[in-house]
Amino acid sequence: MTSTKRLLTGLVLVVGLFPPLAAPASATPKAPNVHPWLLTLAEMPLGWSTAAAPAVGRTGCFALAVTLLSEHPGSSGTVAYEKGQAPLVQEMLVSWPAELAARHALKVVVANTASCHQFKDQGTTVTVEALNLGHYGSLSSAYQLTYTESGTVVAEDFVLALKGRAVMEFSYADEEDFLNTDLSQIQSLLATAMADVKG
Numbered sequence: 001m002t003s004t005k006r007l008l009t010g011l012v013l014v015v016g017l018f019p020p021l022a023a024p025a026s027a028t029p030k031a032p033n034v035h036p037w038l039l040t041l042a043e044m045p046l047g048w049s050t051a052a053a054p055a056v057g058r059t060g061c062f063a064l065a066v067t068l069l070s071e072h073p074g075s076s077g078t079v080a081y082e083k084g085q086a087p088l089v090q091e092m093l094v095s096w097p098a099e100l101a102a103r104h105a106l107k108v109v110v111a112n113t114a115s116c117h118q119f120k121d122q123g124t125t126v127t128v129e130a131l132n133l134g135h136y137g138s139l140s141s142a143y144q145l146t147y148t149e150s151g152t153v154v155a156e157d158f159v160l161a162l163k164g165r166a167v168m169e170f171s172y173a174d175e176e177d178f179l180n181t182d183l184s185q186i187q188s189l190l191a192t193a194m195a196d197v198k199g
Helices: 003-017 064-070 099-113 183-196
Strands: 075-082 088-095 118-121 124-130 139-149 152-163 166-175
Touching: 064 088, 064 099, 064 166, 088 099, 099 139, 099 152, 099 166, 152 183, 166 183
Parallel strands: none
Antiparallel strands: 075 088, 088 166, 118 124, 124 139, 139 152, 152 166
């Protein structure tokens, strides 16, 4: 056997002993795309339609959406649905590359909201109270906002919930008849929304 053949044979043996290395895993995982997880119109009860989602959430001490987005999520999306003029359902989902970052963002929002009992929004006084709507995801918190707009009493129920690497802000707003709001409908919509989130 010539020296060249011996060298090639040796190289084949070495390659056989050491299989190719796998491609290195990405050092920085990407945040999941939340848009496929948002509530769809097909999941809403009969009589609901798509509504325009506001670009910015509440201001003042109850700036849930603004605070969440300030925590630099990797992906975010918003949808809104209405039944006539009211009630109005809105969902915002934001995600991070790691669950720890998502959990931290939610805790920042909850901490900022803990001492928020009343604030002004475009001249309107808004009252904030804790709300018990059950537990959603691995960590959740709920609030009710009430205020008067053009002589009409409006209530907005908000839920913040963590599931995997995503945080959901879910709101349900109703007018005048809010004291008789069907909480089971809110809870059903929340459960559907949470089931859609894959984390």
